[in-house]
Amino acid sequence: MSITVVVVGATGNVGREILNILFDRKFPVKNIAAVASRKSLGKEVSYGDKNIRVEDIESFDFRQWQIALFAIGSNATQKYAPIAAKSGCLVIDNSSFYRYDPLVPLIVPEVNAQEISNCNNKGIIANPNCSTAQMVVALKPLHVRAKIKRVVVSTYQSVSGAGKEAMDELWLQTKGIFVPGQEVSPRVFTKQIAFNVIPHIDKFLSDGQTKEEWKMAAETKKILDPSIKVTATCVRVPVFVGHAEAINIEFEKFLDEDEARKILRKSPGILVVDKKEDGGYISPTECVGDYATFISRIRQDATLESGLNIWCVSDNLRKGAALNAVQIAELYLEKIEELKRK
């Protein structure tokens, strides 16, 4: 079976990666379209060895298309996703706009693939935040074994998580620091990002946490288990691609680090690299272009009756966005094929 696919936001960081991954995973594409804002009309994006001309979302007719993978901001999603869904085109959305809507499934296929059965509620499926996606992949198998009570996470998030303009800001600011007269003031970020770290992602909420920190808790509850308590500190670091997370996990049942390592080694989407020696762990630059969520530094937290610390690294443009969206499309295809067989 092959299927017609639109990539919305095809000129952006996530959109371009969606096109690469659809091709790379041999997603059965019958026809493919690339859509972005009017300013990109006529630009070309690559899909395998082909170039596709970008179309303007304003005049795009979704009626001929079966799946739309959206990778645009929340405001534009709010406007265009319902148009696509009403045209009978299943929307898989990367923005945060629909994630907390109780009628919209929020899916990480390694964790809650069964939620695909709710895809017709609104004709929209949400993709989680990049930092949540990799964390729940790591938490799920440990939760099944020992029931997680509480998670304390600190993130080290790359600038690509804030879009292509944020990557330009890091690049130009880093170069400009060494060239008198070419200094670049912060514009996308609130403070200098070159040679710095910024403990602030998304807007501040009334209780002092940021929306990004709130999202990690709310999305973990929706995807994995509402009883899990999550407290997060989200930090932007001067890395182009790849998010890292230091995760402290408290369990209800006892789980030792050797068993946790064995469980994680067997779990879908995870690669354990944990040698307890110089360089025997994964850092963000090593995960770029990979599909896996890498787990390193697995160790007991001796301050808890049952607790572990882990280091979790993944390509935020892949598992954190494009790969997860394509995996959802693959799940949807399986569902259609299953229905046909019945």
Ligand SMILES: NC(=O)c1ccc[n+]([C@@H]2O[C@H](COP(=O)([O-])OP(=O)(O)OC[C@H]3O[C@@H](n4cnc5c(N)ncnc54)[C@H](OP(=O)(O)O)[C@@H]3O)[C@@H](O)[C@H]2O)c1
């Ligand atoms: N980057 C990540 O790690 C990540 C992870 C999870 C989720 N997300 C979410 O994914 C979405 C895309 O992020 P990104 O990092 O790819 O951003 P990006 O690099 O800034 O790209 C934004 C894309 O949206 C398009 N766009 C902007 N305004 C539009 C409009 N009014 N109508 C149609 N298209 C419009 C842009 O087209 P033009 O080039 O024509 O302006 C571009 O293709 C965001 O909602 C983001 O929050 C990102």
